[in-house]
Amino acid sequence: MTTEKCDITPNTIVGDLLRDYPELEDKLIEIAPVFNKLKNPVLRKTVAKVATLKQAAQIAGMPVAVLINKLREAVNMEQIQIEQDSEGKTIKPGWVDKGKIVIEYDASLDIENGLHPAAKVTKEITNLKEGEIYLLITPFLPAPLIKIVEEKGYKTYSEKLNENTWNTYIGKQ
Known part of the structure; x- marks a missing residue:
């Protein structure tokens, strides 16, 4: 086989x-x-x-x-x-527009303190309206969290700003 x-x-x-x-x-x-x-x-x-x-x-x-x-x-x-x-x-996809960011969450300090941002992010993105963007800032590419939100029907785009900063934009499909 x-x-x-x-x-x-x-x-x-x-x-x-x-x-x-x-x-x-x-x-x-x-x-x-x-x-x-x-x-x-x-x-x-x-x-x-x-x-x-x-x-x-x-x-x-x-x-x-x-x-x-x-x-x-x-x-x-x-x-x-x-x-x-x-x-x-x-x-960068056309929907990623910094002017449309309605929620910004820098998870770096929470991650440093051992807290996983998944619960907070998945709760907060449910309030997004069409065209609005949630910006997640992390010290590394949050691949598992990206998969979670994409499985919930959201679109994502991530960019590396420097060695310790990644911006992940989340929007409604």
């Missing part, structure tokens, strides 16, 4: 990629040494299960197209086109 392996796209979950293509773990680390953290069993069981390759590219500070196509090349898949701006970053 052969099982079909996942396609390698920006939306592929890192854990699914490594399950279907275990040989890509070393390639991932070679492309971006920051992925060496995936050898940590705790991170492997948590972040790798929800983080997409698009988010992984953001964490590594590299264009998502470069990451995807190097991984595809390593397993003899055709290269794919990924919409990016001239610097290789994923294009």
Whole structure:
């Protein structure tokens, strides 16, 4: 019985990629040494299960197209086109407008104190109206929380401002 392996796209979950293509773990680390953290069993069981390759590219500070196509090349898949701006970053969606932010939550201090922002964020986003944006500020890309809100039907966009600051914009679909 052969099982079909996942396609390698920006939306592929890192854990699914490594399950279907275990040989890509070393390639991932070679492309971006920051992925060496995936050898940590705790991170492997948590972040790798929800983080997409698009988010992984953001964490590594590299264009998502470069990451995807190097991984595809390593397993003899055709290269794919990924919409990016001239610097290789994923294009900020048109709905992301700082003037439409109605709630801003800097979760950095809560996270530092061991509090997970998921309950607060998922409660507060329920009050968003069409076109309004919730801005979540965190010291790292909050991949598990992004997955939670997207599963609840919200759209998200994250950008890395510096080594310790990520802005994640959340809006109604």
